[in-house]
Each structure stands twice: as C-alpha cells, then as structure tokens.
Amino acid sequence: MGSTSSTLSKIPNADELIQETGFxxxxxxxxxxxxxxxDKDKKGYLSPQDFEAIKELALNPICDRIIxxxxxxxxxxxxxxxxxxxxxHFRPIDNNRTKEPNSPDPINSRINKLKFAFQLYDQDKDxxxxxxxxxxxxxxxxxxxxxxxxxxxxxxxTIQEADLDRDDAxxxxxxxxxxxxxxxxxxxxxxxxx
Amino acid sequence: xFLFDNLLCMLLGISFTxxxxxxxxxxxxxxxxxxxxxxxxxxxxxxxxxxTVLLSPSGIIAKELASLEQEMQEMxxxxxxxxxxxxxxxxxxxxxxxxxxxxxxxxxxxxxRFTAEELESWNLLTRSNYNFNHISTRLTVLxxxxxxxxxxxxxxxxxxLAFTGVGLLVFLTSLIGLLPNGGMKSFLSEKAHLMCYxxxxxxxxxxxxxxxSENKPKNGGIxxxxxxxxxxxxxxxxxxxxxxxxxxxGGLMGVIQRAMVKxxxxxxxxxxxxxxxxxxxxxxxxxxxxxxxLPILIFPEGTCINNTSVMMFKKGSFEIGCTVYPVAIKxxxxxxxxxxxxxxxxxxxxxxxxxxxxxxxxSVWYLPPMSREEGEDAVQFANRVKAAIARKGGLADLLWxxxxxxxxxxxxxxxxxxxLYSKVLVGGAEDRSRS
Numbered sequence: 001m002g003s004t005s006s007t008l009s010k011i012p013n014a015d016e017l018i019q020e021t022g023f024x025x026x027x028x029x030x031x032x033x034x035x036x037x038x039d040k041d042k043k044g045y046l047s048p049q050d051f052e053a054i055k056e057l058a059l060n061p062i063c064d065r066i067i068x069x070x071x072x073x074x075x076x077x078x079x080x081x082x083x084x085x086x087x088x089h090f091r092p093i094d095n096n097r098t099k100e101p102n103s104p105d106p107i108n109s110r111i112n113k114l115k116f117a118f119q120l121y122d123q124d125k126d127x128x129x130x131x132x133x134x135x136x137x138x139x140x141x142x143x144x145x146x147x148x149x150x151x152x153x154x155x156x157x158t159i160q161e162a163d164l165d166r167d168d169a170x171x172x173x174x175x176x177x178x179x180x181x182x183x184x185x186x187x188x189x190x191x192x193x194x
Numbered sequence: 195x196f197l198f199d200n201l202l203c204m205l206l207g208i209s210f211t212x213x214x215x216x217x218x219x220x221x222x223x224x225x226x227x228x229x230x231x232x233x234x235x236x237x238x239x240x241x242x243x244x245x246t247v248l249l250s251p252s253g254i255i256a257k258e259l260a261s262l263e264q265e266m267q268e269m270x271x272x273x274x275x276x277x278x279x280x281x282x283x284x285x286x287x288x289x290x291x292x293x294x295x296x297x298x299x300x301x302x303x304x305x306x307r308f309t310a311e312e313l314e315s316w317n318l319l320t321r322s323n324y325n326f327n328h329i330s331t332r333l334t335v336l337x338x339x340x341x342x343x344x345x346x347x348x349x350x351x352x353x354x355l356a357f358t359g360v361g362l363l364v365f366l367t368s369l370i371g372l373l374p375n376g377g378m379k380s381f382l383s384e385k386a387h388l389m390c391y392x393x394x395x396x397x398x399x400x401x402x403x404x405x406x407s408e409n410k411p412k413n414g415g416i417x418x419x420x421x422x423x424x425x426x427x428x429x430x431x432x433x434x435x436x437x438x439x440x441x442x443x444g445g446l447m448g449v450i451q452r453a454m455v456k457x458x459x460x461x462x463x464x465x466x467x468x469x470x471x472x473x474x475x476x477x478x479x480x481x482x483x484x485x486x487x488l489p490i491l492i493f494p495e496g497t498c499i500n501n502t503s504v505m506m507f508k509k510g511s512f513e514i515g516c517t518v519y520p521v522a523i524k525x526x527x528x529x530x531x532x533x534x535x536x537x538x539x540x541x542x543x544x545x546x547x548x549x550x551x552x553x554x555x556x557s558v559w560y561l562p563p564m565s566r567e568e569g570e571d572a573v574q575f576a577n578r579v580k581a582a583i584a585r586k587g588g589l590a591d592l593l594w595x596x597x598x599x600x601x602x603x604x605x606x607x608x609x610x611x612x613x614l615y616s617k618v619l620v621g622g623a624e625d626r627s628r629s
C-alpha cells in the first residue's frame with residue numbers, strides 16, 4: 001500500500017534494520033508509526049518519560065526494569081534503531097532460517113532472549129544475579145502481598161535450586177540451565193500481525 | 195442601476211422565502227408532530243452504496259489473552275517442575291510480566307480508546323483518513339464532490355435548522371415559564387422541549403432507532419447512559435423529557451440554561467458547588483424524591499469516550515439509592531464520527547464537523563431498570579450497570595477510568611497485579627503445606 005513506502009522513506013537505515021532484526025518492511029513501518037505516536041513532543045527520540053506515559057506499562061510491577069532495558073547504556077535518548085533492535089528480541093524464533101557458520105546469532109535467538117531476561121534480574125550488570133537482586137525482583141512482583149520472611153525463603157530456595165557452583169549467586173549459565181525445559185520462544189515472543 | 199438592485203433584492207427575497215417554506219414543510223412541521231417522510235431513509239441507502247472502499251489495518255500485534263493464572267499453570271507443567279508439583283516461584287515467572295510490558299509498549303489499549311475508532315473502510319471524510327495518502331484520482335474526485343455537497347448544501351441547511359431549533363427553545367420555554375406551576379405547564383413544557391429537540395435532531399441529520407421503549411425512564415429515577423458526545427443529550431431528549439444536570443455556563447449556553455429551567459426544573463450547579471460532593475448528592479436526591487419531577491439524565495463516565503467501549507462509571511450517581519434506568523447509545527461510525535475529543539477540538543469546531551458529516555446514525559437501547567441490591571456497594575452497582583450497558587450496545591467493557599485521558603494510573607491497579615501474582619504463588623504454597 002502507498003502508506004508503507006512513504007513511511008519507510010522516513011526511516012534512516014531501513015534496509016540495514018530489516019536485515020539485522022528480521023522485521024518485514026511492513027512491520028518496520030508500523031513500528032515507526034508507533035515510535036512517533038509515543039514521541040508526543042516530537043523530539044525525534046524517546047525518553048523514559050514517554051514510556052512511563054503508557055498506562056498499561058505503568059501498572060506492570062517490573063515496569064522500571066523494562067524501561068531500564070531499553071535505556072541500558074545509561075543514556076536518556078532512545079532513537080528508532082535502538083528501539084527496534086530491542087523489540088527484535090521478541091520476534092518469534094525463525095526455525096527455518098539457515099544458520100551460516102560464522103554469522104552472529106539473530107537478535108531473537110533463544111540465547112539472546114534469555115540474555116534479555118537475565119539483564120532484567122541483574123541490575124548492576126556484574127554477570128550474576130545475587131540474592132539481593134533476586135529479592136528486589138520478588139519485592140517488585142509481590143510488594144505488600146507477602147511478608148519479608150516469605151520473600152526471603154522464596155529467594156533462598158530459588159538460589160539453592162539453581163546455584164550449581166555454590167557461590168550464592170546465579171550466573172548466566174546457571175540461569176540458562178534452570179530454564180532448559182521452558183519454552184522460551186512461546187513465553188518471550190510477541191506475534192506481530194501481517 | 196436602480197432597477198437592477200431592486201430586481202436583485204426581490205430575487206433574494208423570493209429565494210429566501212422559498213427556501214424557508216421548503217424547510218418548514220419538509221422538516222420543521224413534521225418535527226413538530228414527530229412524523230417523518232421517507233426521504234431520510236433513501237438518503238441513507240444512497241450513502242451506504244458509496245461507502246465501500248479499501249480496508250485499513252487495525253492492530254499491530256496479536257495480544258496474548260491468557261490470564262496470569264493460566265500462564266503460570268502452563269509454565270509449571272512444561273517447566274523444570276519440582277517434585278512437589280505446587281506453584282512455586284520460578285525464574286521464568288518474570289517472562290510473563292516482561293512480555294506483557296513489551297506488548298503494551300508496542301500497542302496499548304488505552305491510547306487507542308481515546309483516538310477515534312479506526313475505520314474498516316473509509317467513508318470519504320478526511321478526518322477519518324489516517325493511513326491513506328493518494329490512492330486514486332477517481333477517489334479524490336469523489337471526495338471533492340462529497341466536500342461540495344456537504345459544505346455547500348448540507349451545512350447551511352443544518353445551520354439554519356439549528357438556529358431555528360435553539361431559538362424556538364429559548365422563546366417557548368420563556369413563554370411557558372410565565373404560566374403558573376401545574377399540569378398545564380408540565381404538559382406544554384414537555385411538548386415544547388420535544389418539538390425543539392426534534393428540530394435539533396433534524397439539524398444534525400441524526401437518524402435514531404429506539405429499542406425497547408417500554409423501559410423508558412420514569413419520574414423519580416435516574417437515567418444513566420454512556421457518553422460519546424454532547425449530542426447524546428439531544429438524542430435522548432428528543433424521545434423523552436429529562437431533567438438535565440450540569441454546570442452553569444455563561445454566554446449563549448447560559449441563556450439556554452436559564453430559559454429551560456423556567457419551564458421545568460433542571461439542575462444547574464454553580465462552579466463552586468460542583469466540588470462539594472455532598473451538596474451535589476443532596477440536590478440530586480431531593481430531586482429524585484419528588485415524584486412529579488422528571489427523571490435525571492446523567493453520564494457517569496465523566497468524559498466523552500470514543501464509542502468503542504464503556505469506561506469506569508463514577509460512583510456518585512449510584513450512591514443516591516433510587517432506581518437506575520440504564521441506556522446504551524451506539525453510533526454507526528460509517529456515517530460520521532460522533533466522538534468529541536475535548537482535548538483536541540473545541541465545541542464550535544466539533545459542531546461544524548458534526549454538521550458537515552453525511553449523517554449521524556445511532557441506536558438507543560433502553561435497558562430494564564436496576565436498583566442496588568442488598569450488600570452491594572456503590573462501586574459494584576456501578577460496575578453491574580456498566581456491564582449491562584456495554585453488553586447491550588456491543589461495546590467493550592473496560593476497567594479503565596475515563597479520567598485516564600488526562601491523569602496517571604492509580605497505585606491501586608499496580609497492587610491488583612501484585613495481588614494476583616501472589617495468590618498464584620502463596621496459594622500454591624499453602625496447598626503444599628497442608629498435604
């Protein structure tokens with residue numbers, strides 16, 4: 001349709017993005033429209049406040065962490081390419097994509113989805129989920145509904161089960177192992193229409 | 195020269211008289227008697243014939259509709275299930291919240307509700323054209339023709355009618371106000387109000403279908419309806435007499451309000467009184483208690499919603515404790531978008547839009563009366579009424595507050611999410627400890 005091509009012409013490196021992320025041009029155009037809709041002050045980039053203005057996101061218990069994942073390098077301006085690259089994590093895994101020997105994993109591979117989820121837990125980016133970080137997530141998800149003791153016992157039990165090298169923290173490998181049987185593709189994918 | 199001027203004046207005079215007579219015969223007189231010719235139905239059919247154009251896409255993503263509990267259970271079954279089989283915290287639980295969060299970043303419900311409904315096909319009104327740029331010359335020509343007809347013929351006609359209707363309303367109600375209170379006054383006031391509203395309805399070319407008129411609101415009750423535009427008032431009032439509730443305005447609106455209240459008791463509040471909830475509640479209950487007074491018309495959503503859903507009802511009107519008559523109003527979006535986005539357009543702009551649309555087609559359903567039951571508080575009652583209205587009108591029943599158009603999410607909603615999650619976890623733990 002006429003509208004897709006005109007929107008695409010507004011995106012600076014559309015072809016590159018399509019290659020990298022695996023989105024179709026139609027998806028990219030729709031995401032660009034969404035980007036512009038979220039950018040209410042027409043700054044050309046998104047700030048954390050633009051995300052906080054999304055009502056449904058504001059009621060998500062881990063909304064701060066999700067917003068943090070978009071602004072991970074500490075900067076306060078999110079341009080369209082970065083926006084799309086992060087959303088690409090949530091594309092369903094392409095099973096029929098031929099794996100070239102030396103090419104990097106696609107953004108939406110199982111490993112990369114797991115890495116994305118890992119960083120939601122690991123806020124100080126030291127490569128491990130400490131007991132404290134786990135407690136923080138639990139607190140965010142449960143807040144006043146359970147007592148502090150219950151939270152601590154849940155955290156202790158989780159670390160006990162997943163922590164294989166007994167260093168009282170969960171590394172990415174241990175995280176990945178504990179989720180071996182979970183259908184990550186289903187849980188961490190969004191079905192884009194068209 | 196002189197002769198020419200004279201001729202011109204005569205011509206103008208004649209055409210004006212002809213114009214007005216036509217108007218009178220075909221529109222005003224039938225409006226007075228509540229009768230109508232078939233002209234409008236023919237018009238609508240022709241319109242429908244033209245309104246089959248291209249499709250426009252709707253949402254970006256297909257959202258996961260499973261609730262938190264269902265997802266958790268699925269994860270437990272397929273995940274690194276513990277021997278105890280109960281619900282425990284798993285590292286993967288965060289996926290659910292994460293995905294939901296990103297889904298709402300890509301596409302969220304609330305922002306959609308407040309922009310005018312995306313149409314499946316385009317109805318030749320530019321204001322509903324979001325995704326189309328230049329499609330074809332044929333379409334552009336058709337559109338141009340549409341503009342000519344709408345602004346050149348329909349708009350002046352409707353504006354004349356509107357002025358007549360409003361003017362007549364003010365005039366007649368002031369006259370009737372001079373009469374002493376009594377049966378005659380109420381009778382005449384009813385007739386006058388109905389007549390003027392019918393003229394206004396014609397001024398908007400609104401074609402309204404009333405369903406279930408046996409449930410029409412009676413005296414001593416409150417009529418509650420979903421709100422899409424200020425026209426809702428006109429639509430409902432042309433089929434029955436209501437006492438209006440509202441703030442006292444200045445200017446033309448104020449003149450109309452003062453005139454109306456002379457003929458029959460409406461409830462107008464001063465700006466200062468609006469803040470005092472007890473005062474408002476008291477005046478409403480006093481009005482309701484008097485059985486000779488007309489049913490009150492209230493729109494509990496508090497703001498105009500874009501007619502695809504019903505938002506949370508404010509509980510004030512449901513605390514009064516009398517019979518509530520719910521009414522559902524649904525506009526057909528093909529003919530004209532009746533939604534008033536008050537943060538975007540002013541009143542005059544909006545009215546201009548309305549009067550230059552093809553027509554306004556809507557359906558009104560009168561639902562059977564409801565009262566507050568034992569042990570039900572005002573909020574639950576309000577939600578019950580809201581669900582009934584949403585169901586009847588084919589609108590989505592949303593938990594969201596109409597105030598979200600402007601304000602932020604209340605903390606209590608975040609707590610709801612946390613409560614749900616904790617129930618799944620802690621509930622499971624309790625089961626385990628028992629077994």
